[in-house]
Amino acid sequence: MRSAALILTLVATVLGASVVPPSSWSYPYPWPVQYYNFTSQRSNLSMAYMDVSAANTTYASNKTIVLLHGKNFCGATWEDTARRLSTHGFRVIVADQIGFCKSSKPPSYQFSLQQLAYNTHALLESLSIKQTYVLGHSMGGMLATRFALMYPEITSHLILTNPLGLEDWKALGVPWRNLDLLYADELVTNYTSLRKYQQATYYVNTWKPEYDVWVNMLVSLYQLPGENTTFAWNMAEATDMVLTQPIAYEFGLIKSKTLLLIGAKDNTAIGKAWSPPEVQAKLGNYALLGKETVAKIPNADLVEFDGLGHSPQVQDSEKYHQALFDWLDRSS
Structure with a gap:
């Protein structure tokens, strides 16, 4: 029997496409990692994902939820949420997007929210999933919104946790920054810079030792031999994607039942770091953005966490998940 890698190589030869294997990154994941292999933008790629079965069928026994990372x-950062959802009766699909983590890191790829949403939809089709809840955090919330707009027939419920894209940063004055400069920024990323950023935005200037696991996880990707520079380039492309592809003007088009879960102390805004002070002062006000956004979405609810930042699911897991499951039970 031919291996998947050999089959990909043969297909690539026929199509004139390159083969970009899955990452060699060995960070342990909580469930077995599977790979969806497909051809995109003249490359044969592997999209890593976990498929977590429902551990309890008392609740929503035939329902699926897709978790999209930032x-x-x-x-792996969705482990706590995925376990709780499985116990609540959901089949949980947790994917690493192309360019990220255990998935292929192509040296040349046009990153767009539409492309990543298309890839995710193709994964679900390969698993014969016809309808799903979609939960996204940060950039994943921006991607989840684009997914719901592109595939309303499959997206029954949309859950956004401190999503990016609630405002158009370019229109508010954030200067465009070319990919070479963004790449240079990514190349100097280290533990100190990541912790400083996460402490200021994710956890409202507090820090607990358990937060280090996520900083160290990310640092290991920037230090991965043979892949670190490609990963840094992909991250620069992802930054350009979220800065230049606003979704703020399309919330009124969402057809899914929607929940906004907002840590109101969040101040995340792509490009704030290189913007003039007068622009910085008006960006990332999630206490206001959550209210403005829920008013735009036809069928939406808002839950705000007054003392929490960009990652409420980590900073106060119990409060966050209580709000999530209360809504899931009501909306079902």
Whole structure:
């Protein structure tokens, strides 16, 4: 029997496409990692994902939920939420997007929210999933919104946790930054810079030792031999993607039942770091953005966590998941 790698190589030869294997990154994931192999933009790629079965069928026994990670996150960071959802009766699909974590890191790829949503939809089709809940955090929330707009027939419920894209940063004055400069920024990323950023935005200037696991996870990707520079380039492309592809003008088009879960102390805004002070002052006000956004979405609810930042699911897991499951039970 031919191996998957050999089959990909043969297909690539026929199509004139390159083969970009899955990452060699050995970070342990909580469930077995599977790979969806497909051809995209003249490359044969592997998209890593975990498929977590429902551990309890008392609740929503035939329902599926897809979890979409943010830019500084991986599928593994959803472990707590995925376990709780499985116990609540959901089949949980947790994917690493192309360019991230255990998935292929192509040296040349046009990153767009539409492309990543298309890839995710193709994964679900390969698993014969016809309808799903979609939960996204940070960049993953921006991607989840684009997914719901592109595939309303499959997206029954949309859950956004401190999503990016609630405002158009370019229109508010954030200067464009070319990919070479973004790449240079990514190349100097280290533990100190990541912790400083996460402490200021994710956890509202507090820090607990358990947060280090996610910083170290990300640092290991920037230090991965043979892949670190490609990963840094992919992250620069992802930054350009979220800065230049706003979704703020399309919330009124969402057809799914929607929940916004907002840590109101969050101040995340792509490009804030290189913006003039007068622009910085008006960006990332999630206490206001959550209210403005829920008013735009036809069938939406808002839950705000007054003392929490960009990662409420980590900072106060019990409070976050209580709000999530209360809504899931009501909306079902």
